[in-house]
Amino acid sequence: MKKHFKFLSPALAILLAGCAATVPSGPDLDKLTLEIVKASFRDEGQAKVDRLVQDDANRECSAADVAGKPINEALGKSIEEANFKTIKWPSDGKFLGDWKEGEKIAQSGRGLTWTDAAGSENGGNCYNCHKMDPKEISYGTIGPSLYNYGKLRGVVDPASPDAKAMLEYTWGKIWNSKAYNACSNMPRAGHAGILNETQVRHIVALLLDPKSPVNQ
């Protein structure tokens, strides 16, 4: 046979051509997909192939998406519980940072791609998906609007005991969104090491500080 340009590994060629008459069954397709992924991606910069390994949440939510069905309720619950346990609460008990710093982090979509220098500061990608400060007209709609986030939730004085539950929820949601919604589209900023504790504090301030433009 003439040598042709191809990427198929021998195993793939057998899977694809061996059972030439019929499309493989579901589990075989899952297996084939994994094989193809393995053969198709390579390390580049800080983006290594180990990022393709899925944890329970990503594997189960992807499968549910392929099936076109929401995730099984009990399974979703257990994923949420497992993710909740990963939340690292503020070491000094302070939830609120500087909303001005938070705005800068929310604006930045940088970090962790193969073109970003390893160790450079990551952004929060917030405006990619959410409306926040209404002066920024270039915002995305993949996530809900967060304009007036604190105001709508009745946070008048973040230092008061009334506000504690909302501070905790907001912190937890940013740290690990899957603790509250197993198949949330939102990155797990703290858990995945995208944002550090200080940065999360600033984002919480952007959302809950009454002086933040988000709450004007």
Next chain:
Amino acid sequence: MKMKKAVLLASLASFMTMPASAQKTAIEAIEEYRAMLQDGNPADLFEAKGEDLWKTARGPKNVTLEKCNLGKGPGVVKGAFVELPRYFADTNRVQDTESRLLTCMETLQGFNAAEIAKIPFGRGEQSNVTALATWIAAESKGMKFKLSQDHVQEKTMFEVGKRLFFARGGSHDFSCSSCHGEDGKRIRLQDLPNLTKNPGAGNGFGAWPAYRVSNGQMWGMQLRLNDCYRQQRFPYPVFGSDATIALGVYMGVNGLGGESIAPAIKR
């Protein structure tokens, strides 16, 4: 253009609940800006270059690509783009426009396809592949997508593509579907086509190759997917790899009947 309006109206409707009425004007202004760019798409420059490359004797064998079989027989270019990716018996695999071009450049012209696949986008023979793909797409502009699902490998690649489309991973847990799985969504100000069905699949898949005004580059589908994966914080998809082709089959089949507008102009 009509489709674009429909998407726009849909996203406008979702703003009705929002207090800032200024938003509507901003969207209209952006739409005006995009309309201004339609007249005079620099993709034309790459299209002309691609046609010339197709008809020029090149490579170690010093022959043209005029006998290249893009699926509709040797030398048939018109209508080929809207049927790709498809199964090719000679290579025994499903190929998209760009990977098929590499096959032709190797078998007809004597280039080393694997070497070209390793060249970074926009350089040397890679930029020629992009120009060729731009011309090939332009020859089918306005035609409707009709990818075949007759061959078992074509069906299999669709199923694999679907699994890849929904595969969450990377540092941010993103899948293709995080941005392209629902109607009427935007990232920042960019409308995101829903690639799971028409009109989004036809419009989205059918726009590439496209000229990117942000960097003045011509991007083929391979680079489009490559940069999506970069933004998803995934590792690097190899040029012409089966993962990229499976995604092409998935989007193209979802876009069946949609009109190919490539080469388009994009942000």
Next chain:
Amino acid sequence: MADPMRIRAQAAGDKATVRVLMSHEMESGQRKDAAGKLVPAWFIQDVEAKHNGKSVMTAEWGPAVSKNPFLQFTVKGAKAGDKIAVTWKDNKGETRTDEATVS
């Protein structure tokens, strides 16, 4: 050699609208490369348009004209079949001329 231009000239009434796309980097001289080094300016400085061999417009450009430049102008008295030629020259002295027939 620089890649060719795309020139479209369309007559309407007693004039023709000319749309030109030029293939050029238009490097501003302000941009830094990946290594942090300033990329030297490289841009089209002079443009001339001729109608049937007669100069009808000249232009001077700076580095703020966008990459792969677009130019539109209208030539009075041009009709179908006439020739429109456009020439550019950049700050490195490279030049390119292309011609189109008014349709």
Next chain:
Amino acid sequence: MQTRRETLKQSAVLAGLLASTGLFPQYALAYNKGAFEAKSLADVLKALGAGAPVESKDVVIGGPDIAENGAVVPLTASTALAGVKQVLILVEKNPSAMVALFDVTDSVEVNFSTRAKMGQSSDVYAVAVMVDGQALYAKKEVKVTLGGCGG
């Protein structure tokens, strides 16, 4: 009809011809370096030897209210006035203000469109420099937004 390929061949021949005859001898000398390095409208006009700028309803600047991308901002300068010598397009907040200068002849309409790079939101100007040196202008604001994923 001519095919694109034939056009290409022809242009290549033309380019060769022109290269051998020497192009633009007059412009190589005349390029208004000073005007293209000026930071403001007033300084650009000074460098061109024109008068102080006067706002005029007869000059029109066309462009988007919002540019999705500052790398490519379509701008048009036009006027129906007679006696125009030059038309200028400027972006006030660019490192150098002037984007393009068009020399007008009786054979073209005073209506030129091109596309400019803008580093940030700014006023943009269309200026008609009249035969008598008078400089009439129109301006508008163009907002530049951040697009894409910001990465």
